[in-house]
Amino acid sequence: xxxxxxxxxxLSVQEGRISILNCDYTNSMFDYFLWYxxxxxxxxxxxxxxxxxxxxxxxxxFTVFLNKSAKHLSLHIxxxxxxxxxxxFCAARNTGNQFYFGTGTSLxxxx
Amino acid sequence: xxxxxxxxxHLVRRRGQEARLRCSxxxxxxxxxxxxxLPEEGLKFMVYLQKENIIDESGMPKERFSAEFPKEGPSIxxxxxxxxxxxxxxxxxxxxxxxxxxxxxxxxxxxxLTVV
Numbered sequence: 559x560x561x562x563x564x565x566x567x568x569l570s571v572q573e574g575r576i577s578i579l580n581c582d583y584t585n586s587m588f589d590y591f592l593w594y595x596x597x598x599x600x601x602x603x604x605x606x607x608x609x610x611x612x613x614x615x616x617x618x619x620f621t622v623f624l625n626k627s628a629k630h631l632s633l634h635i636x637x638x639x640x641x642x643x644x645x646x647f648c649a650a651r652n653t654g655n656q657f658y659f660g661t662g663t664s665l666x667x668x669x
Numbered sequence: 670x671x672x673x674x675x676x677x678x679h680l681v682r683r684r685g686q687e688a689r690l691r692c693s694x695x696x697x698x699x700x701x702x703x704x705x706x707l708p709e710e711g712l713k714f715m716v717y718l719q720k721e722n723i724i725d726e727s728g729m730p731k732e733r734f735s736a737e738f739p740k741e742g743p744s745i746x747x748x749x750x751x752x753x754x755x756x757x758x759x760x761x762x763x764x765x766x767x768x769x770x771x772x773x774x775x776x777x778x779x780x781x782l783t784v785v
Contacts (some may be wrong), residue, residue, distance in 0.1 A: 564711070601673070601691045601760055601776030602712070616785040647712060654717075654725055656702065657774065661711035 561585050562650050564660035572668050577635040581648035584629065588650035592657070593622060593633045596645045605646070606633070607624050638667045670685060673698075673763050673777035674743075681783045690780045694763030700724075701744045703736060706758040718744060721727040722728050751784045754777075758782075 563582045571577045579593075588611045594602035606620045608615040608631075615622050622636045631648055645664045649657040674693040682688050694701050696748065703715040714728040718738040718749050733751075738744040748755055762774035 561709075594773070594776075599778070601762075601778045602774050603776070607771060607773065649712075649773065651773075656714050656725060657716055658714060659704070659712035 561588075562582070562648060562658045562660040564629045564648060564663050566663050567661070568664040568666070569667045570668060571638045573640060574637045577638045577665055577667070579635075579636075579643065579648075579665065581631040581633075581634040581644050581660050582629060582652050583631065583658075585650070585652060585658075586629065587653055588658075589653070591622070591624060591631050591650040592651075593620075594647045594649060594659075596647060596662070600639075602647055634663075638665075639665045640669050643667050670737060673721075673761055673775050675759075675777035675780050677730050678778065679781050680782070683785055684727050684752060685750050685755070688751050688782055688784075690748075690761075690782070691743045692746070692761030692763075692777060693743040694761075695775050698763035698765050698775070700764045700767055701704050702736050702764075703744075704760045704762065706760065708722060708757070708781075712760065715746070723739040740770045748782075751782075753784050756782055756784045 561584050592607040593605040595605045605619045605624050606642040623632045643663045647662045648660045651657050701718045704712040707755040716729050716736045733749045735747045758779045760779045762776045764774045
């Protein structure tokens, strides 16, 4: 039962353009959402978060949007840089304080 | 200020052997979470522990898998009688409070288990 879904396993973007990564969830009780970035052979690292009471959070080149009615989350990276190439996981927290992760989207930023 | 330490980084076991994966949480963190990443899949929640307590093990397979976080020492994920399907990357994460606060969890680099 995949409660958090990332339907695009991969994405390629030209350097300098916008990268948009999408995430859908099914549980309306999720109260907190995060994006993690993962390089090969490393653990995921925190990137940006958003509370369910907000619809947007911005941190430098990274912006996360939350559409609660659609149960949809997206991460915008602009401008994209080659160092952004990694696997991005979205995660959602339930009332039991565990995070459920999506399957990840592998982003490649082409120089 | 070391982060979450997992060892070993790579572990090879023959079918039927036991695998023990260790995780030392970040200093000051008392909440530990184990996740498994199978090839071509995302991170699957396995178990959430605090010192000497299992808070939620709803993601743990019912047989052969167990986890503990003793009062002293690292958290241990134990897999008995391993099978080829157990081959995966196992990630441990920790947080200072339940749910990770505003920054989620801090993850270790993972243990890659290969069952031959």
